Amino acid sequence: MSLEKFSKETTLAMRKKLIGHSCRLFFSEDPVKIMRARGQYLYDEQGRRYLDCISNVHHVGHCHPAITQAAAVQMDLLNTNTRFLHDHIIHYADRLAATLPDKLGVFYFVNSGSEANDLALRLARQYTQHNDVIVLDHAYHGHLTSLIDISPYKFRKLGPQKEWVHVAPLPDTYRGKYRNSDPDPGQAYADTVKDLILEVHKKGHKIAAFFAESLPSVGGQIILPEGYCAKVAEYVHAAGGVFVADEVQVGFGRVGSHFWGFQLQGKDFCPDIVTMGKPMGNGHPLACVVTTQEIAQAFTDNGVEYFNTFGGNPVSCAIGLAVLDVIEEEDLRGNACLIGGHLKQLLLQLQKKHAIIGDVRGAGLFLGLELVKDGAQQTPATEEAAKLVKRLKEELIIVSTDGPWENVIKFKPPMCFSIQDAELVAEKIDTFLSGITDSVERKGT
């Protein structure tokens, strides 16, 4: 029995009429209509099963029964707001606090990563009494007015760059200014931030915050070089600013070895503000800002209430708690290490075989496969990446691209991804790249 209310054709026609076209579809030439999902699999209206390699939001797996159950029980019991006392919000904050350094212990619950980053900006400005923000090139921090301002990925198209926003180079050690071959790329990239702060000060401006994703995603699945964050934090603190770690895409154990992406930067580093979102509620609109007592106190001292209608409601917190339980009970961090590690090895093997693979990078189930036309120039193989995405879709595998040239295939699947899934993806990529090479060789003959 079909679950469709409308035929796919009608769905598409009505969507074109009723939904703003700025809301784009995957595979716009031949979009996919998904009817149901489970774990790492999506099923379309014809019952075809797609392997989902990109839904980091559905962190513990699509439609996990424990999450649905927790939501339904709490929805039946109570869903009010934070102006009333409730156990779930504090229990949840306490559980999250246990995953974080002691310094980070005051929570604000909101509904989206964008709301979280906007609040982080407010907290930083209130605490520092400064206004300016340093961000990494190609960064994306959200769809709100204030966040488009600090997202080069957006404001380079929508412009103009605000006078209070300053862009530091993306610490991309594959194709950036400083590379893995440099003696200390972490220090070298941190020095670019130090220099930028000097420039800002020369203009008479003052730094409120340095914003960065712990692993820059839209920028191209970037792993920040060793020592970078601790050094940047030192420079930013010296300028009176705070360090905001945006964990919206990458938090909650995705990197496997740690619960938070920023922890890859070692124990010497702790951000002043951390924002969380996408995977937090496994699809439920749930996000959060955590900060220090001092920053929270400065925000309280402005004397103005912060009220977020839905933020931290009992249902959202029950769902958040259930997500934490599943991560632990199913050892999804262990799985991210194991499967992510295996997939990375498979992709590294493919790199030896296919010159078009310029770089394989990542941690846990956050991986990037960068395609280049030639190894020396590192010319982005944008068209080939698009073709690979299209071809994998025909093979019922959903991936997509990131990076300034859309030449980085990203993997950030539900954390229940399996060895078989990893091997299937690697096999299909191998087949496609072999086809390209053959075709290139044939053209060359």
Place this chain on the structure above:
Amino acid sequence: MSLEKFSKETTLAMRKKLIGHSCRLFFSEDPVKIMRARGQYLYDEQGRRYLDCISNVHHVGHCHPAITQAAAVQMDLLNTNTRFLHDHIIHYADRLAATLPDKLGVFYFVNSGSEANDLALRLARQYTQHNDVIVLDHAYHGHLTSLIDISPYKFRKLGPQKEWVHVAPLPDTYRGKYRNSDPDPGQAYADTVKDLILEVHKKGHKIAAFFAESLPSVGGQIILPEGYCAKVAEYVHAAGGVFVADEVQVGFGRVGSHFWGFQLQGKDFCPDIVTMGKPMGNGHPLACVVTTQEIAQAFTDNGVEYFNTFGGNPVSCAIGLAVLDVIEEEDLRGNACLIGGHLKQLLLQLQKKHAIIGDVRGAGLFLGLELVKDGAQQTPATEEAAKLVKRLKEELIIVSTDGPWENVIKFKPPMCFSIQDAELVAEKIDTFLSGITDSVERKGT
């Protein structure tokens, strides 16, 4: 059996430690811990039942089983994002479109009223290519950076007022510049906007949007005077701007006679953008912006994707659809007319008896009771209003205050509010006000 995980004392202590103090509690001196809820009733940890007169978010009643059921079924089936085709989002948009004038037919789904108002601001600016915004005095449009900028209720405390924001007088016909006794207060207040536009133009600025709640809430449960919106829209359009109606607090049939608050202004008036939120998902984080084809097209033409991770997901839309069904099946608009009308009559009767009641106003289940120390000067009876709120809490009735002087008791209960509830509230208010009068008289003797 108690459902408590922690004692109330522990809950409060942990909350103080873990949650930012800017997130305030109702009745901060003696906060309420709510464990469960049903319909218009909240139950605390001791099983005491409170009558809820203010949760407009829980529009069709707390924990309505039809909403829980719709959420659970869809959560078990699929919860992905708008980059895949799905029937619910278009079905829901189609159902909402049927409640709106034909002109308003392009939807963007988001997670909160704040996200909706921020997007409305982006749409207005993109379409008009102007920057400035006119808002009503005392207005509140959300907690985001961009919305604090256009909310006098917030920026008067957090300051400074931005140079692109212009504040028009609140059309309060009880205590404002023009009153019910004036021949045409709607025209008179609209003229203040006309004058403001002239001032803005003199500064060389241009109007992107006029933002107003269809019934200003934080401003003091205000009913806009007849003819106001149509005239303002005329002036704003002549200046090249658009009219944004914020229905976040008051939409979805609360006013009873109409589905939308702006429809109280007659058929001659249609906003260019409408934002919706709080009641939309009965507590689930769900909100929306609807606009015209022309404005949506201008937004599309900027060439930049608008992607909202959770916005318009199948679970949110299933919940939104279920809310619409319950409003219809239980004739909650009819109930708002009947019960709201009865409560208003009871309050008007109390006004005849108690001089402290300066004004009784509202539509449907959106009512305000304004307390004043003296009828001639209309000195706000702020302390008395606070005492009434506290006293009603002791009587297990939850109300709160609004308005610039916090002297307006607001009623915006779940729409299943009953005749008995209305009579109980009126009776308890009568008792309290009689006590005050006695006390005043005793003091006088």
